[in-house]
Amino acid sequence: MKDIKRRIKSVGSTRQITKAMELVSSSKLRKAKMRAEQARPYFNELYKSLCEIASANTDLSTIFTVKREVKHRLFIVIAGDRGLAGGYNSNVLKLAASAHAGDAEKPKIIAIGKKAIEYFDKREYDIVASYAGIAENIKPNLAQDIADIAIEMFRSGEVDDVQIFYTMFVSSITQEAQQMAMLPMETVKLENYGTMNYDPSPEAVFNRIIPRFTASLIQCAVVEAYASEQGARRTAMENATDNADAMTESLSLLYNRARQASITTEIIDIVSGASAQE
């Protein structure tokens, strides 16, 4: 009986923690969702401009758009800084791991988020750069720094392909691990782009946009991944709280039964004792 009481208490305090984490995550989720929405127009406009330039100049072939034979790869992997978020971290890390399954050599890694750093460090990947604790409040300048590293490696031929792995925020309850090609860049030919005068030249503008675009891509991915993390954690904690509630219920039932049983035995003892005296 004492044991059951102790367990009820411990489940109760765990429930308190999970409930608190659930509440924190849902408020952070709200903020993160807003940031993700604010970051999107910039990214969309940049992408549109890139596609317009690419559409207008069919012979435009900068180093950033031409596909090369892929020998070395760079993966930018975005995971969370903390656990307790259901399958959030493991899903995106597994996706990154399976993406290079057929390759002769392991890709180089830029790891964002403590969990990603730990994962790739343990498996002895070549980590080019790592960033922890930046996801909640990523600044455009930092995104630019990360993008510059990737661009420089791509330009110098150190890597022939840059992929980014993050978790897409579908809704508060669904998040999907995603892989996206960052470099070489894929542009969509637009049907209806109209003519545009570029100053000084389309190539110059294009080259100018590329770093901005990659930075914005990273920024958007990080912001989105962060929203996903909060969403995943909220769902996980909600389930944990529900489980704790169910457990407390069945434990208290057990406890009450045991209490009843002990009272009954006591009464029987007293009654049988009294009748023996008569």
Place this chain on the structure above:
Amino acid sequence: MTPFKLQIITPEKTVFDGETEQIVVRTTVGDVGILNGHEPYCAALGIGQMRVMMDGEFRHAATSGGIIKVSHEKTTILVQTCEWSDEIDVTRANAAKEAAEGRIKAAQSDNELRLAEAKLKHALNRIDTAGFGK
């Protein structure tokens, strides 16, 4: 002057979405003024000042790196940062300027020097622009 649609967007938020009569931006090849009915035009922007005219008065802003795109429907300015002159924190800009100057002196490599110079240019631009604040 006939007003036209203008959007100023940074990675963090949409800074401006409304109508203006005239804008002047600093592109990599020089200052360019845009009025209503301008031909489709696209250029890269460097670190510099931008002027946006509303109700006959110019509003100044410090911007850094991006592009401007003029189409028949609207003008879009995509920049890394954009701060209106009355929003600039001059003490912070001054501190950034001094820090950048210190780093220029202490720079070990070309890359560090280039970075510090860009920071200085950005800080000076913000200080200059703040001078137009009301």
